[in-house]
Amino acid sequence: MIERYLDIAVLVLVFSIAVMIVxxxxxxxxxxxxxxxxxxxxxxxxIMGAPDVALTEAAVGACATTCILLASLKHFKEDTSxxxxxxxxxxxxxxxxxxxSYFTISIHPYGSVDAITNKGVVEYxxxxxxxxxxxxxxxxxxxxxxxxxxxxGETVVIFAAGLCIILILGTKNKINNEK
Amino acid sequence: MKNKVLITxxxxxxxxxxxxxxxxxxxxxxxxxGGFQAGVIMASAFMLYSIVFGYRSALTFMPFKALKILAILxxxxxxxxxxxxMIMGGEFLNYNMIRNNLTTGQMLGISVIEWGVGLxxxxxxxxxxxxxITRGGNEHNID
Numbered sequence: 001m002i003e004r005y006l007d008i009a010v011l012v013l014v015f016s017i018a019v020m021i022v023x024x025x026x027x028x029x030x031x032x033x034x035x036x037x038x039x040x041x042x043x044x045x046x047i048m049g050a051p052d053v054a055l056t057e058a059a060v061g062a063c064a065t066t067c068i069l070l071a072s073l074k075h076f077k078e079d080t081s082x083x084x085x086x087x088x089x090x091x092x093x094x095x096x097x098x099x100x101s102y103f104t105i106s107i108h109p110y111g112s113v114d115a116i117t118n119k120g121v122v123e124y125x126x127x128x129x130x131x132x133x134x135x136x137x138x139x140x141x142x143x144x145x146x147x148x149x150x151x152x153g154e155t156v157v158i159f160a161a162g163l164c165i166i167l168i169l170g171t172k173n174k175i176n177n178e179k
Numbered sequence: 180m181k182n183k184v185l186i187t188x189x190x191x192x193x194x195x196x197x198x199x200x201x202x203x204x205x206x207x208x209x210x211x212x213g214g215f216q217a218g219v220i221m222a223s224a225f226m227l228y229s230i231v232f233g234y235r236s237a238l239t240f241m242p243f244k245a246l247k248i249l250a251i252l253x254x255x256x257x258x259x260x261x262x263x264x265m266i267m268g269g270e271f272l273n274y275n276m277i278r279n280n281l282t283t284g285q286m287l288g289i290s291v292i293e294w295g296v297g298l299x300x301x302x303x304x305x306x307x308x309x310x311x312i313t314r315g316g317n318e319h320n321i322d
Contacts, residue, residue, distance in 0.1 A: 051211035052211045052212065052213070052216075054211075055203075055211055055212055055216045056215065056216055056219070059216050059219040059220050059223065060219050063219070063220070063223035063226070064219050064222055064223050064226065064304050064308075067223065067226035067227075067230065067308055068226075068304075068307055068308050068311060070230075071308055071311035071312040072311045075311075075314065131281070131282075132281075132282070132285070133282060133285045133286075133289075134281075134282030134283075134285060134286055135208045135209070135285075135286065135289065136208065136209040136210075137207070137208055137209055137210060137211065137213075139211070139213075140207055140208055140213050140289065140293075141289075143213065144213070144288075144289040144292055144293060145274065145285055145288075145289055148261075148272040148274075148292065149271070149272060151292070151296065152257055152258065152261070152272070152292075155253070155254060155257055155295065155296050155299050155300075156254060158299060158300055158303050159250055159251075159253075159254055159299050159303060161303065161307075162250060162302070162303030162304075162306045162307055165306065165307045165310050166247075166306060166310055169310040169311065169314055170310070170314075
């Protein structure tokens with residue numbers, strides 16, 4: 001029962017932080033509020049029993065993305081009014097809200113045996129990964145061995161994203177100018 | 180940035196962040212975590228250093244060229260493990276071919292590819308951050 005109250009409390013916190021993000025005028029405040037939002041999302045994942053996802057969310061969402069956004073923030077001028085996009089963003093928001101709510105109704109309850117994510121090959125992984133892989137962490141056994149080819153593709157995608165950033169922004173603008 | 184409290188706290192906390200990153204990288208097979216998380220935490224340590232002490236001092240011991248080489252090295256470590264498995268007679272990324280024992284080859288292969296993922300993620304996140312911070316623009320927000 002107490003877990004249910006914890007869930008509700010954290011969700012109310014996340015919702016209020018999201019409202020504060022939308023209503024704040026300063027971009028710096030938005031970035032810092034986004035970091036706090038990620039921390040509470042990590043807390044929700046931890047309550048739901050997914051420490052791997054919680055660790056990733058805390059590291060990527062709260063640390064790395066915030067640092068990169070802060071670094072990109074200095075390319076903006078002080079006055080960044082977004083008022084001319086207000087109608088478009090309202091339309092996008094309402095559409096997203098309706099679509100997501102519609103799909104939320106048809107989702108199975110959390111932890112249900114009938115859910116499609118708990119069927120199929122999951123039972124095979126649970127039973128045989130101890131003998132075949134020998135790792136204590138089932139997540140890493142699936143990620144690195146059973147689905148090793150997918151993880152290779154993800155690593156190449158991350159590398160390609162970094163390559164695109166370098167190609168677009170360049171890496172030696174200011175350093176060469178100052179010498 | 181010349182804030183004494185910030186500099187002292189950063190000097191105190193940076194070794195712990197780096198040690199936590201290595202712990203997650205090495206212990207990833209038995210606990211939550213793995214190469215991706217370790218790489219991101221290590222990159223966050225570098226970002227913290229370059230925010231507090233300025234990116235020029237961060238670039239002296241980790242220049243762009245080293246980061247690019249690290250990113251390519253991670254990909255090649257991962258792909259090289261797969262190709263080594265092929266040379267030893269199995270399929271691509273079939274770690275059972277590394278050792279004859281049933282699970283030893285799997286554990287060895289997984290730890291090697293986790294290092295590859297960690298290196299690539301660390302180098303890519305740091306490169307993205309440095310690409311933004313060295314771009315120019317008005318200087319007074321950070322640094």
